[in-house]
Amino acid sequence: MISFDDFILQDDSPIYLQIIQYVKRGIVSGAIENGEEMISRRALSALLGVNPNTIQKAYHMLEEEGIIYSRTGAKSCVEVDEAMKESIRRTLLSQDTLKWVQSMKQMGVSMEEALELCREVWE
Amino acid sequence: MISFDDFILQDDSPIYLQIIQYVKRGIVSGAIENGEEMISRRALSALLGVNPNTIQKAYHMLEEEGIIYSRTGAKSCVEVDEAMKESIRRTLLSQDTLKWVQSMKQMGVSMEEALELCREVWE
């Protein structure tokens, strides 16, 4: 079951978006597999100290994207085939990297400097 | 004068934060220098098609951070010494890079893969 054990609020973007992001990144890394049960909305709400409606918003959007499947009374499940996985992977990797590269360029940082920065921060 | 010619809305984060970010990155790159005049709040509002109050919020926060100086009736001016420049540079570079690195790690991407991605996206 996807327990959200290592979930942490990262920035000041909406919580429901950070939950969606957590699930998508887990799918890309392989930590979250097809068919896995999600933690229940109420349980995640208690775990994160966040309102149940906020969790519901995230889960509902994940369902609209076709990433999880829900039916009343039972836990929601992850439902992603290989095409979906690859689609999420491509989108996230390029979006995040492009954003960082644009940031570096706007600050006048060269590619070599950026690569070195990456190595330093990676640890 | 700082004209915001190449300013573009990047993401769905608050506009006033993106304006602050634009100015800070310009200072880091050297495109924005100490003593330069800011475009007036009303002119920037018209240029970006954004409410004057949103611009005022950004300018007001830049003033509170000690990055620009304003007086009624005259245009606001950038006021940053070398220590401030270096402080902004360190903060932005590490914050942006750390965020990207964390994203890559959460998706199970190795440092070598991340560096290669960076090279590809850089163009």
Add this chain to the structure above:
DNA sequence: GAAAGTGTATTAATTATATAATACAGTTAA
């Protein structure tokens, strides 16, 4: 000096995000 431009302030309305308190119907498990 007068007109135009500029920073600042106020009040009101709207949308998005998040919280709060319930309620109901379906599933799971003892």
Add this chain to the structure above:
DNA sequence: TTAACTGTATTATATAATTAATACACTTTC
């Protein structure tokens, strides 16, 4: 079967972000 759990829905409230419409005092420029 029954109790606990789960997904779903509703109504209300609060705060942040944005827009809108003015107004006033000060500076710059002609």
